[in-house]
Amino acid sequence: MSTQSVFTLVNPHTGNLAFKIFSFEDNRHFDHLQRHNYYSLIWVKEGSGKLKSDFSEYDFSGNTLFAFSLYQPFMLCTENISGVAIQFHPDFFCIHKHHSEVACNGVLFNNIYQPPFTLIDETSSLAFEMLYEQMQSEMQNPALAQNELLVSYLKIFLIKASRLKNEQTANYKTTLSELKEPFILQNLKDSIESNFKVKHSPSDYAEDLNISAKALAKITKTYFNKTLTDLIAERIVIEAKRELYLTNKTVKEIAFELGYDDEYYFSRFFKNNADVSPQLFRETVGFGRSMN
Structure with missing residues (x-):
């Protein structure tokens, strides 16, 4: 060899x-x-x-x-x-x-x-x-x-x-099913998957699940090792990356679909979380091209 x-x-x-x-x-x-x-x-x-x-x-x-x-x-x-x-x-x-x-x-x-x-x-x-x-x-x-x-x-x-x-x-x-909060955790995941395009605040999810924001924050940190704000941000960025790669939508269109009226605010949010601008992500990752 x-x-x-x-x-x-x-x-x-x-x-x-x-x-x-x-x-x-x-x-x-x-x-x-x-x-x-x-x-x-x-x-x-x-x-x-x-x-x-x-x-x-x-x-x-x-x-x-x-x-x-x-x-x-x-x-x-x-x-x-x-x-x-x-x-x-x-x-x-x-x-x-x-x-x-x-x-x-x-x-x-x-x-x-x-x-x-x-x-x-x-x-x-x-x-x-x-x-x-x-x-x-x-x-x-x-x-x-x-x-x-x-x-x-x-x-x-x-x-x-x-x-x-x-x-x-x-x-x-x-x-997890042996713990006290499995339903809250599963309901939180379901709620994020259903609502991340329109609900960006931890308090929105606490209200949705009928639990105090403080209690939900503690549960989230304990079981996911992340804050709820981080979870929501990650989910939004993953979707944005997917749209940037798979579609030819403008950054403004993607921002709007993800619940952001201000394209520039969204671009800053994306860069803060992905460490790269939406434009540079698209340039370096590609644009739906495929060699296979």
Whole structure:
């Protein structure tokens, strides 16, 4: 096997990173704040530490798979970790367009209600290892229809990871059902999903659920490790990113659909939460183009 550990495909039309895989033996790749215009899957095989992502912090240990979406901020605080990473631009494979095939959007990626990682068991570890080796082999010896084959391996990887995450979420829900507030939590999620385009304030949701704002804030922070304001903002930004990528609507149109009459206020809100303007997001992430 080659000693090379980094393999990269570049989109010849845009110059953007299209697909990249690499192995790592330390934390130098992830020891500073990351915000990328592509998706990142980071499989920490060995080591432990702390993940800082969005507005939260999480402890992690070995055999953990992290999944980060477009411009999602993250940093791994640790010394000794090793593993592999897979990164891909939406032009190479768009999880929105292929949602019916891989169903990873809202499970692995853009899941504001669960931590952005999945625990890898021994059986899954063997399957992921094999898929990674197949990707590496294809990157080392490119041949006819290389992109199509890499996308196929990537799809299988995403499907297996999404299934595993769903199993762990189901177990989490079972644990949650033993707590005092499961109905409030589920009702809050349902309410955010139904109303985030029109209700932007935590007090709107407290009123909707017939609970005091203070009590709801405490429950939200306890079980989601985020404030309600953060949850609502994340949900709005995820929808805005989706519209910016999949449609040719103007920023003003997207802002209006998300309940903002002032395009400039919305652009500031988006930049504060995504660390990039709506215009720059569209320029760097793409515009519904797809290589596959």
